[in-house]
Amino acid sequence: MPSLDIVSTVDMQTLDNIVNNAKREVSTRYDFRSVHTEIVFDHKDKSIKIATGDEMKIKAIMEILVSQCVRQKIEPKVLDPQKIEAATQNTVRREVRIKEGISREMAQKMVKFIKASGLKVQPAIQDDQVRVVGKQIDDLQTMMQQLREEEWDVPLQFVNMKR
Numbered sequence: 001m002p003s004l005d006i007v008s009t010v011d012m013q014t015l016d017n018i019v020n021n022a023k024r025e026v027s028t029r030y031d032f033r034s035v036h037t038e039i040v041f042d043h044k045d046k047s048i049k050i051a052t053g054d055e056m057k058i059k060a061i062m063e064i065l066v067s068q069c070v071r072q073k074i075e076p077k078v079l080d081p082q083k084i085e086a087a088t089q090n091t092v093r094r095e096v097r098i099k100e101g102i103s104r105e106m107a108q109k110m111v112k113f114i115k116a117s118g119l120k121v122q123p124a125i126q127d128d129q130v131r132v133v134g135k136q137i138d139d140l141q142t143m144m145q146q147l148r149e150e151e152w153d154v155p156l157q158f159v160n161m162k163r
Contacts, residue, residue: 004161008154046098075155101128
């Protein structure tokens with residue numbers, strides 16, 4: 001029986017390249033000339049830590065990160081910016097967490113959506129992914145198209161399609 005897995009993963013090497021490109025772009029921008037700016041990608045915590053002069057500059061860095069994500073074909077939804085907080089007298093910080101994996105609640109919503117579609121497929125939640133099995137590959141492809149059209153909090157990838 002044909003099957004596929006629905007996952008939400010991020011290529012950490014590509015994300016590292018995005019952060020390095022953002023650092024390079026910030027270092028060449030005029031509005032960041034006299035301001036100490038720090039962008040650190042923490043692989044273990046799966047987060048990006050930004051420290052700079054004020055909130056406006058943090059928002060500019062976020063725009064740079066989003067544009068780099070689009071350029072590198074990574075969905076900007078993976079970036080989960082946290083609250084901006086004051087670090088020192090003239091520095092503010094923001095942590096941007098990387099969303100990876102499908103949460104249990106999101107997987108349950110997907111299963112409910114797939115079952116409501118009326119297609120002859122059977123979804124099953126497995127850890128941080130959803131496996132879908134169907135009798136015909138056309139049903140799986142139709143289900144994939146319907147999931148792409150729906151708005152989800154995380155980017156979805158369809159992997160391990162077996163005939």
